[in-house]
Amino acid sequence: MRPFRFTNAKDASSAVQGLTSNPNARFLAGGTNLLDLMKEDVERPDELIDITRLPLTQIKAITSGPNQGGLSIGGLGRNADAANHPLVRQNYPLLTQAILAGASGQIRNMATNGGNLLQRTRCPYFYEVSMPCNKREPDGQSARSGCGALEGINRMHAIFGWSDKCVAVYPSDMAIALAALEATVRVRKADGQERSIAFADFHRLPGDTPEKDTNLNHGELITAIELPKNRFADHSYYLKVRDRSSYAFALVSVAAALEVKENRIVQARIAMGGVAHKPWRALKAEQLLVGKEATEANFRQAAEAEMADARPLAHNKFKVELGNRSIVRALQMAFNGGKA
């Protein structure tokens, strides 16, 4: 990899300052994605600021503010710890399931919660530097700009929200659950102040600037992920369809959460993975379900309404039918309390 400077951040303030002062610096947390990308010359930072020693690992109940009664998960806590924390298992089993559906035990032990949100796409054209990619080489800036996948091998790629600049999908499982749970991302800014980003606004669709995965500004540090209190714990399910049973990215995944009263749906949340450049909230399906009875027919109607807007590519037409089935199946499983 390219030579780089390495520093240990002593505290959050110096970490943020260090990054702000160098546009080509990156934070290093678990390193499970960044280091791979550096080895392949996809990411080319000249400075890494190690933030793993910052005390941002706690998981605790939120006692004030808009998310009071919810749970705060430290940005530098490890994925495995978040998945297995008793309060997460008890109140947000959807998040536990989603985290455990991703990567491998070893990777989850290293990867951090904030870093998980910042995973980059696994599009093979992004990963191989000799291939065209607007995400790696912003449009018009290099001979390697372009999108290799648009007319290339795109079985794994997007069916919603893509642009002709980029058809990549976002890889995280954890984030799909966080989207359904309407989490908030807490961020420390360059000036030392904090701000909150609603989960739906955190990741971006590619548009003309696929090089930007998120709305996080350079120098901002994810300090925590906040989960609002909800009534989904008894009726939620994360379904992941993939090419092998473990350690594979989703063809399609669905995070489904229902609040049910006497068989009637009070509130529904559905987010999909493997279909777009960001966690895809199935808002159409959600709206159709509210007030309806929890029946397979209603689930199917909602799924079909959502998937009707899909724009598949040459090799991923199957994702439309798979999306349909997966939404229905995830809703059934959620309704049944996670049991088949």
Place this chain on the structure above:
Amino acid sequence: MNDNNKVTGTPVSRIDGILKVTGKADYSTDHPVKNVAYGILFKSTIAAGTIKDIDTADAEKAPGVLAVITHKNAPKLNVRGGLRGGAMLQSPAVDFFGQHIGIIVAESFEQARHASRLIKVTYDEAPAKVDFDKLANDAVRPKDKEDEKRGDAKAALSTAEYKIEEVYATPIEHHHPLEPHATIAEWNGDKLTLYNSSQIVNGAQQATAATLNIKPENVRIVSPYIGGGFGSKGGQWANLVLTAVAARMVNRPVKLALTRQQMVNSVGLRQRNLQKVSLAATKDGKLTALAHEITTHSAIKDEFVEPCGDCSKLMYDTPNSLITYRVVPMNLILPTYTRGPGKSTGSFALESAMDELAYKLKMDPIEFRIKNEPERDPSNGKPWSSRATVQCLREGAKAFGWEKRKPEPRQQREGDYLIGYGVACGTYPVHQRPSSALVKLKREGSNVTATIELAAADLGTGTYTILAQTAADALDLPIGNVTVRIGDSTLPPAAGSVGSVGAISYANVVNDACIKITDELIARSGKQYFARPTASQVMIAERIDTFQARADSKAPEGADEYSSHSFNANFAEVRVNASTGMVRVSRFLAVTGAGNILNPKTARSQIIGGNVWGIGMALTEESVVDPRWGNFVTRSLGDYHVPANLDIGNMEVIFVRENDTISNKMGVKGIGEVGIVGVAAAVANAVFNATGKRVRELPITPDKLL
């Protein structure tokens, strides 16, 4: 010795196991070589054309860089010296995407890799042949493969009452051993030592010497342990000799390991095959014709064609048979031997078609196979040395609970899961190859120890252990008194650990050497014995401190008058999620007739390894080429899906008892290859039984079952 005390045939744990699990076994680049520099290959980014220029100036100035080697400054090599795949920096021609076009040597691996990114290459690009499905129509008969005809299969098919004519497609696969190909090259004057994982130790030595135009005795291959090879470390590739070239040019030892991403276009692959299988049968299930027509691809400058029709030649009795191969050159790396070469892929086509025809005939697929069991090898009329197919099917059916299978698909369901059973057979030939071995005995007081030496290879499957067992029995010594030294070309020459010849060839020569050393010790004592003494008894009685003997063995006289093969029957139970199409093999049973099983524990592991790869072949593994540019888009183990633990259910292995000493004295038949043969078809047949969907294009990913 009494048979009951024999250590062969017992489940001895690997004698090298502790070394491996404690990290003390030295694989290629683990060898402690001083003053080593690090090399990395860099590769073409076009699939066809010519390098116009390579600008290496920035790379040469990068920190730590010792040398940049390209076709401009590489020494002349003999590209026909026996290494596979070309790409030896001898010309500016580019024949495939990711062809080696240079090496950078630096003080550290990361410095070398960094410098490799500073190289600027310009090309004259030529149109590339990289879209197989478009090129398949241009395929022609390979140079060395005549059409094989018996009777008139086409005529029999045209009048048949019951028939199947289908095309079965298999994707490109990669070997992807856990240990990537890696070499340390060290020159000492004219003498070259190569620490390099080699399935054929002497082959690597000969090919390196011929390529470098030096004497074979000046090349030493050291390969005590191999972290998997599956055929890709049988023939050696350019990376081996280029490491030696680099070491010479920087006048230091050089270590060069391929990255996982580089593996896809450096060390061969299993090619994509389109196999048309046509079967005809009478109403009562007697086969009347079998045609197996294979279309595949090879490299631009070399031809390698997997023998996909081999199983079809001999598995079933039919009066009319046709086997043809057609191949088209492509701008992809040369295909090569890959576990169960030809048989694993060929059996997927044949055994799927057998299942399809059985279903059409409304016959049980086991009974259909047994009905067509040949008495002799149909391809050459030779008698079988032994053939366990029927026994494997019968015993397997009983052990698996085959009677619970519903003949019609979609009849077994548990909640969201459709359950299905499938069966398929397999075979792999048995050969003993010429090998030599040295036995050295040493006496200290009344304790005699033995060292066995031969240039054999252990792929990780247990060669050390079975040879220690063999020698312990033949010398009547405790196994702990036997040391095995292999994987070094300075030892007596031996066959490779390829094509299932390893255990057969090595065990026989070691046994022969142990008998010979005993004979020679008895002769040296000059005494007559009432009962034959053991070697150690003579050593002790005659106070002989050290003694050695060498045997040179080959297949017994008359072995080739018989058709000798291992045979198996594979049983799969799959659970298919009716909503998502995800398939899980919940139970798998392989019943194998592979002669004398030297070590049931390592043999079981090896069969399971083959089965797991077969399940991967059926469900998950696929290397995908971009049909515009010829690059692989599946370059990591995150994209190329070998089965994970969760994909594999309950694995059972049964060995059928056989005593077949026709092909070799020890009665060993080999298990490395046969373990994968028939597996993918058993899974695909089970998927059909579960879902009613016949998938003829592997792998069976969820999208194919929606």
